[in-house]
Amino acid sequence: MMLPVGAKIGIIGGGQLGRMLAVAAARLGFDVSIYCPEADCPAGRVAQQQTIGRYDHLPSVLDWARSCDVVTYEFENVPVDTVHYLVSSGCDVRPGARSLEIAQDRLAEKAFLRDAGIETAPYVAVNGPQDLARALTQLGGAGILKTRREGYDGKGQLRLVSGDDCEAAFSRLKAQPSILEAIVPFSCEISAIVARSITGESLCYDIPRNHHVEGVLSRSSVPSGVDQTTEAKAREAAICLAAALDHVGVLALEFFVLADGSLLANEVAPRVHNSGHWTPEACRTGQFEQHIRAVAGWPLGSVERKYRAEMGNLLGHEALAPFEAAPAGSVITLYGKREAKAGRKMGHWVRLVD
């Protein structure tokens, strides 16, 4: 069912993605309510309403959710139990708990990807230092140790080779359930950003190539320069994953591209994605509006791309002088974060080329 104009969309989470979603929702005439633990968050300042509360305080989340016509989330670490509770209490939450579950646990994520026929780098589950030593041998003497939960932007990761102190390494990551992932010699990284509607209609944006610095996305550019067969495979994989999850909304799937053009899926984000921040400027419908359309039960908009585009993040102090940090003629978006901490994502620029 299509939400009527003027309906209220609830967003769990108050960061920049919530802010850009809120603005896109407002543009379609929706009211927006934000649920997040921090007062004065970036999304709350552009929303009609904000409720301050813990994500795991079920009565408070439910109270808030009941004031909304549909609930979505802007980050993948919303407690799965919270979403289950909302759904079992009769709330519409889009995307659902399944998309969160696999995005929160690297082991479940990789298993789900493989079950869906999407290849990943080889990996081994690691629950202790002994496992880790065994896993290193199994993967040929090198790997990246990653916690199963809560890692993002390269946090919670360690690069290891045979002979490293497995005990120390495992405790560096706070002795959490982890995986060891094989180091793959990729030639570049790309991502597929797909939107799926409540009727199962799926549209994938053109594929950006992504450049990271110290594990944090630095730039995305489109077209990717990767050959079209590879791009088509990436799009198909993302569409197939969204269908397997019965996902409603936008979802991003990151890939390593190997020298022979084959793809290894790296990470799933069950939400709008940093590597899609060029879409509002370069495409008929941007990823934020697309996500809102999907969760509101509206038809998706065209993802046709009109420009070549490059997107760069403004980190820390760069955002205080954005016109100096961004290429001339860029479109600047700033997130309204109060403190320009080093490395913090404060905004981004998009440069369009005809």
Place this chain on the structure above:
Amino acid sequence: MMLPVGAKIGIIGGGQLGRMLAVAAARLGFDVSIYCPEADCPAGRVAQQQTIGRYDHLPSVLDWARSCDVVTYEFENVPVDTVHYLVSSGCDVRPGARSLEIAQDRLAEKAFLRDAGIETAPYVAVNGPQDLARALTQLGGAGILKTRREGYDGKGQLRLVSGDDCEAAFSRLKAQPSILEAIVPFSCEISAIVARSITGESLCYDIPRNHHVEGVLSRSSVPSGVDQTTEAKAREAAICLAAALDHVGVLALEFFVLADGSLLANEVAPRVHNSGHWTPEACRTGQFEQHIRAVAGWPLGSVERKYRAEMGNLLGHEALAPFEAAPAGSVITLYGKREAKAGRKMGHWVRLVD
């Protein structure tokens, strides 16, 4: 001086123009505070803060304005006294009182335009039924009676010919100070939308052709189809007017185009304008962002147009099924107004053509 990222921009007025300005400001990382008499107004729902108060309640407006780093307005009927009071109390208000004064009084407006060397249709001031009869004769037996104040979208206007009951006509418009304007045989209507920065830098958008239905803007399309010399004259006039007013921000000047290509200025709007609603989609920098940049003391953005564009208003119930009312593939913007009253501007669509 450039306002720093994170500064607070105050907007007097809570309608759709305020809403679109607030969203554009948020995107540049500013906080927004709305001052308007109605709770739950379209702009308030996308702003960080809203103060509810009367426009002529000076202590309340000043209190609010002091919480903002700069104040602007989204409609031209803000009391001039209020702006004078804010400025004399040390607040930065952009644009200033002069732009309001001429936009609020058709007689002052026309006189100012002529003083600035910008031609208008012939007109005569009318302060009573006797004036009216005389004015009708003076203008050749026909004219449009318009109240000097508070008319918009064709309200407060009457078409008259010699022999009409001048007494009745004058009291139909509530016996207010008015003007009688000659009826000009124009071939089409266009508008010039110009932005002027605090340093006097001025940029004018490409000229749209405007189509009205019952005095209300229905569609704007760009390019206008009018010849380039005429368009250049319109742009020059708008830039010259903005300079004469020492205007800071966006300003629109509407024209009648006569059969010989000459121009008669019709109306000034000291703000973003309905006939510029295609600019965010079709140009590098939209009129809302441009206005915010200007009032924040930032450099203006490029007004380069990338597409042919058509914009149409969604009136009344059209906004409840926007995808049916708008051409396929349009970008839809809805204003979040609660009641879809007949004829009310509820949203708009923009269709882009490569």
